[in-house]
Amino acid sequence: MLVGKRITLIIGGGIAAYKSLDLIRQLRRAGAAVTPVLTRSGREFVTPLSVAALAEAQVHEDLFDLKDEVEMGHIQLSRASDLIVVAPATANLMALMVAGLADDLASTLLLATDTPVMIAPAMNVRMWQHPATQRNLAQLRADGVEVVGPDVGHMACGEHGPGRMAEPAAIVAAIAAHFGPRPLAGQKVLVTSGPTHEPIDPVRYIANRSSGAQGTAIAAALRDLGAEVVFVTGPATVPPPEGVSVQKVETAREMLAATESALPVAVAVCAAAVADWRVTQEATQKMKKGAQDLPVIEFSENPDILATLATHARRPRLVIGFAAETENVVAHARAKRTRKGCDWILANDVSHGSGIMGGAENTVHLITADGVEDWPRLPKPEVARRLAQRIAEALA
Numbered sequence: 001m002l003v004g005k006r007i008t009l010i011i012g013g014g015i016a017a018y019k020s021l022d023l024i025r026q027l028r029r030a031g032a033a034v035t036p037v038l039t040r041s042g043r044e045f046v047t048p049l050s051v052a053a054l055a056e057a058q059v060h061e062d063l064f065d066l067k068d069e070v071e072m073g074h075i076q077l078s079r080a081s082d083l084i085v086v087a088p089a090t091a092n093l094m095a096l097m098v099a100g101l102a103d104d105l106a107s108t109l110l111l112a113t114d115t116p117v118m119i120a121p122a123m124n125v126r127m128w129q130h131p132a133t134q135r136n137l138a139q140l141r142a143d144g145v146e147v148v149g150p151d152v153g154h155m156a157c158g159e160h161g162p163g164r165m166a167e168p169a170a171i172v173a174a175i176a177a178h179f180g181p182r183p184l185a186g187q188k189v190l191v192t193s194g195p196t197h198e199p200i201d202p203v204r205y206i207a208n209r210s211s212g213a214q215g216t217a218i219a220a221a222l223r224d225l226g227a228e229v230v231f232v233t234g235p236a237t238v239p240p241p242e243g244v245s246v247q248k249v250e251t252a253r254e255m256l257a258a259t260e261s262a263l264p265v266a267v268a269v270c271a272a273a274v275a276d277w278r279v280t281q282e283a284t285q286k287m288k289k290g291a292q293d294l295p296v297i298e299f300s301e302n303p304d305i306l307a308t309l310a311t312h313a314r315r316p317r318l319v320i321g322f323a324a325e326t327e328n329v330v331a332h333a334r335a336k337r338t339r340k341g342c343d344w345i346l347a348n349d350v351s352h353g354s355g356i357m358g359g360a361e362n363t364v365h366l367i368t369a370d371g372v373e374d375w376p377r378l379p380k381p382e383v384a385r386r387l388a389q390r391i392a393e394a395l396a
């Protein structure tokens with residue numbers, strides 16, 4: 001997959017550095033040559049010996065190392081690769097990159113290079129969410145740095161939230177996407193994601209549970225294969241991916257309008273958890289409690305976006321839906337595929353205790369006209385990559 005590619009891997013100081021050892025292993029297995037650079041604080045977490053052994057290459061550590069300078073000057077080192085990957089990229093390394101400081105080998109390489117750079121940030125949640133880090137992130141993106149992760153989850157420091165370094169497999173996939181073929185180049189695709197909010201009055205609404213994590217990952221995976229992605233999202237908890245056209249909506253009717261105006265598209269993936277009903281008459285003022293008997297709310301049915309796209313005059317070639325079920329997952333999903341007229345359904349069990357709703361992983365069954373494929377339990381980005389790959393094959 002990465003045969004002949006030369007990767008300079010800068011390992012910053014953070015507990016996630018242990019994952020960089022696995023990253024080296026996976027990169028080597030994919031055929032890449034890895035030139036490791038270990039920062040002073042990175043050396044506190046992993047040893048130069050284990051890095052060198054896995055990379056089967058010399059570890060570069062110091063800016064003023066005469067032996068290094070004789071064999072390969074640091075300017076030459078900064079250019080002698082196809083991609084520089086910083087993993088883990090600490091808040092400090094990101095700040096150094098933004099400021100253009102060069103006070104050690106890693107930061108000097110990053111300043112001196114004309115090679116593309118990818119970072120995999122890893123840090124405490126608060127550090128990640130700090131306005132300074134978010135400012136730096138925006139600047140790095142504007143400077144053309146590719147960013148993979150961070151993931152949301154439990155961290156070594158005991159907190160929960162965004163800040164975990166992306167898994168090595170996800171970093172390898174991002175690297176492969178960087179170099180890789182772009183089978184969906186020139187194809188426009190549509191992804192719906194997140195919940196919809198159906199207002200009751202100016203302060204209340206009804207909604208489905210949805211973090212938007214799976215839809216976001218699908219949009220990112222399609223983008224990585226070169227597609228032009230229109231991402232129509234309700235109020236999700238995860239931020240939309242970079243590099244896609246984002247259309248933010250609130251209600252199902254707004255979502256339908258946004259999807260229809262995106263047509264024609266080659267593929268529509270409906271991952272949104274659309275509310276089935278809306279309140280027929282939204283109150284214009286906040287409904288007061290105690291002012292009357294308990295309110296009686298009348299509902300109307302919302303448009304079915306998936307079914308509308310599947311029967312549309314400008315129907316996408318491939319229409320894909322989800323079926324979130326709590327029982328008889330495959331049977332219900334098969335029936336849904338026929339009823340809605342879509343080509344594929346990704347069915348998943350969202351029953352209490354499955355851990356899928358709002359979780360990091362998903363167990364799906366891909367239902368097509370040919371039958372059912374059971375996929376193993378996978379991280380949501382991996383489900384997304386498999387689906388994107390299948391979509392590329394179907395359009396080929």
Ligand code: C5P
Binds near residue numbers: 270271307336
């Ligand atoms: O009928 P159900 O909500 O289970 O169908 C789920 C699938 O249909 C998902 O792909 C979802 O995005 C889509 N859907 C839709 N519009 C609706 C309801 C569901 O696009 N109003």
